[in-house]
Amino acid sequence: MTFSDGNPDPTRQVLAWYDRHHRDLPWRVxxxxxxxxxxxxPYRVWLSxxxxxxxxxxxxxxxxxxxxxxxxxxxxxxxxxxxxxMKAWAGLGYYARARNLKKCAETVxxxxxxxxxxxxxxxxxxxxxxxxxxxxxxxxAFQRQAAVLDGNVERVISRLHAVDAPLPGSxxxxxxxxxxxxxxxxxxxxxxxxxxLGATICTPKRPACALCPVNASCKALAxxxxxxxxxxxxxxxxxxxxxxxFVAVDEQDAVFLRKRPGHGLLGGMTxxxxxxxxxxxxxxxxxxxxxxxxxxxxxxxxxxxFTHFELRLTVYRSRVGRAATDGTGWWEPxxxxxxxxxxxVMRKAIGLALPDVFAPVAPAAxxxxxx
DNA sequence: AACTCGTGGGA
DNA sequence: TTCCCAAGAGT
Numbered sequence: 001m002t003f004s005d006g007n008p009d010p011t012r013q014v015l016a017w018y019d020r021h022h023r024d025l026p027w028r029v030x031x032x033x034x035x036x037x038x039x040x041x042p043y044r045v046w047l048s049x050x051x052x053x054x055x056x057x058x059x060x061x062x063x064x065x066x067x068x069x070x071x072x073x074x075x076x077x078x079x080x081x082x083x084x085x086m087k088a089w090a091g092l093g094y095y096a097r098a099r100n101l102k103k104c105a106e107t108v109x110x111x112x113x114x115x116x117x118x119x120x121x122x123x124x125x126x127x128x129x130x131x132x133x134x135x136x137x138x139x140x141a142f143q144r145q146a147a148v149l150d151g152n153v154e155r156v157i158s159r160l161h162a163v164d165a166p167l168p169g170s171x172x173x174x175x176x177x178x179x180x181x182x183x184x185x186x187x188x189x190x191x192x193x194x195x196x197l198g199a200t201i202c203t204p205k206r207p208a209c210a211l212c213p214v215n216a217s218c219k220a221l222a223x224x225x226x227x228x229x230x231x232x233x234x235x236x237x238x239x240x241x242x243x244x245x246f247v248a249v250d251e252q253d254a255v256f257l258r259k260r261p262g263h264g265l266l267g268g269m270t271x272x273x274x275x276x277x278x279x280x281x282x283x284x285x286x287x288x289x290x291x292x293x294x295x296x297x298x299x300x301x302x303x304x305x306f307t308h309f310e311l312r313l314t315v316y317r318s319r320v321g322r323a324a325t326d327g328t329g330w331w332e333p334x335x336x337x338x339x340x341x342x343x344x345v346m347r348k349a350i351g352l353a354l355p356d357v358f359a360p361v362a363p364a365a366x367x368x369x370x371x
Numbered sequence: 372a373a374c375t376c377g378t379g380g381g382a
Numbered sequence: 383t384t385c386c387c388a389a390g391a392g393t
Contacts, residue, residue, distance in 0.1 A: 052389040059379070059388085093377030096392075130391045150389045168372090195389055204387070205382075235386095236374095265376065307376055344378060374393085382386090 010160070010214045011181050011190065017213035018193030023200070025057065026064055031189050040188075042116040042141040043074045046104075049133045050097055057199075063092050074116070077102070078109035086268055086341035095343070099268055100128030118142040140188035147179035148191035152198025158230035159202060159220035166231040202226075238305070243277035244285040244314045245346075246296065247353035250322050250331055255350065255357075257340065258329035265306070270341045272349060273329070277311055285314045292325055294318035299353045304345040311345065317353040 019031050027048035029040040047067060051060040066088060071077040077085070082102050089098035104126045108116055116137065117123050124134040131149070138144035149157075154167060157174045165173065183190055201208045207226050209215050220226040248256040255272065262268045273291040275284060287296035296316040304311045322331060332340060334357050337350070351358030 049389060054377085054388055054390055056379075056388050091378075093379090094390085096376065097390090100391080128391070132390060136389065148389085151387080152389065192389090199389085267376090305378080307378090308374075376391090378388100380387095382384100 008216070010217050011183050013213040013217075014181075014193045014197060015183070015186060015190060018189055018196060021196070021200070022192065023057075023196050026061060028192065031186075034186075034189060039143075040141055042137065044068060045137050045141040046074075046116060046129075046133075047101075049136050050101055050128055051092065053097060053133070054094060055092065059092065063089070073114070074105050075109040075114050077105040082268075083341065086270075087339060090269065090341045091344055091347075093344075095267055095269055097128060099262070103127040104129065116141070118144070120144065120146050136191060139182075139191045143188055145182055145184050145187045146191075147175050147182050148194070149175050149178050150195060152195040152202075153178055153191075154230050155204065156194055156198045156202045159207075159226050160214060160218050162219035162223060163229065164231060166233050168233070170230075236308075238308065238310050239279055240310050240312060241277040241279050242285050242312050242314075243275045244287075244289055244316065245272050245274040245349040246290045247272050247299075247315065247317045247350055248292075248294065248320050248325060249317065249354070250320060253334045254331040255334065255337060255354070256320075256325050256329055257332045257342075266343050266345075268341070269343045269346075271343075271346050274313070274349075277309075277313075279309075287316055290316065291328070292320075294320045294324060302345070302348040302352050304348060313345070313349055315349045315352045 022028075022031060024030065025048075027040070027044045029038050048060065048064055051063055067077075070088065071080055080102070082099075085102050086095070086098055089095065089101075092098075107126055108114065117126070118138065120134045120138045123129050123137050124131070129137070135146035135148045136150075138146040139148055149171065154171075154174055157163070157177050158170070161177055163170050163174065178194075181190070197212070201212050205227065209218070209221050209226060212218065215221055218226070220229050250256075257270050258273055260266050260269050260271050275289045287298075290296055296318045299315040299317050302313050302315060304313065325331075334354075337357055342350070347358050
């Protein structure tokens with residue numbers, strides 16, 4: 001089949017490329033299996049899609065394996081303790097995803113009889129499932145002709161059509177362009193093909209256009225500057241915030257931990273006591289800011305980069321009796337410390353205070369941050 | 372519509 | 383070193 005301009009149908013070119021060059025991923029049903037009518041488990045599709053939100057395939061693989069081993073079905077996950085889910089998610093980031101994951105599992109298990117809705121609209125009504133994830137599950141798990149638009153597809157589409165309008169404003173246009181390409185017969189394979197193409201060929205820098213199945217149709221390549229796309233709005237600067245963290249250790253090497261509020265930054269995760277993180281350079285980051293009196297000893301500073309600010313956290317350590325602490329937390333034995341729902345920044349802080357508990361994380365970055 | 376929300380890896 | 387960014391969602 002050819003179009004009037006003489007180029008092959010880009011949709012079929014993309015699918016044919018996917019048949020040969022698709023990535024093998026733990027949550028994926030290969031195109032050969034899909035052709036034989038094998039359908040992926042909607043639970044595994046959903047879990048992988050949520051984990052992959054703004055997160056690399058490499059980072060997701062281990063977490064996906066642990067989650068599916070521990071909770072093989074959505075009902076298993078729905079019955080789990082929320083704290084156990086937060087512990088299993090610790091280190092993956094964007095912790096609202098874990099809270100919504102649990103809520104979504106409960107809704108599916110207890111209000112939908114353990115089955116996921118099969119339409120985009122039904123899926124999007126669930127917590128943690130937005131435009132992209134709803135379309136991806138509908139297409140991949142339920143063979144619905146849904147237009148799947150993620151960062152990879154945005155790059156491929158914006159280059160194919162040389163979309164000059166900047167993201168995110170150009171998203172509706174791009175969704176329309178994807179919808180026009182999405183086939184009725186293999187919508188799930190097509191979505192995954194476009195994402196694989198964006199991840200392996202149509203890359204942000206130095207795309208391998210010579211290997212691209214749709215290079216003959218690509219307007220950006222014809223203009224000799226594919227890297228110009230997608231055009232994006234200017235990003236804001238990342239301010240620095242300062243704070244202090246206090247690692248209290250008792251006679252048995254247990255560490256005093258607290259639970260953060262269930263919403264906002266690192267919501268629902270575990271922490272060591274500390275100050276607020278403020279932009280003020282004259283803010284209290286010394287031992288006088290500690291939640292309880294002790295002979296606090298400075299351990300140095302850890303740096304940590306969040307999405308919209310950079311943190312420099314001064315870390316203090318003290319050996320204290322259990323009676324010295326307030327009632328806002330608990331004492332966690334050092335043997336079970338690494339199983340807690342501690343986000344990476346807290347592991348860095350504890351690692352600086354107690355190098356034999358957590359290996360110091362990213363020492364180079366920590367040194368840079370302390371300057 | 373513009374902010375908030377993590378982390379690690381690659382160039 | 384610094385920057386970018388990776389299968390985005392919620393508010």
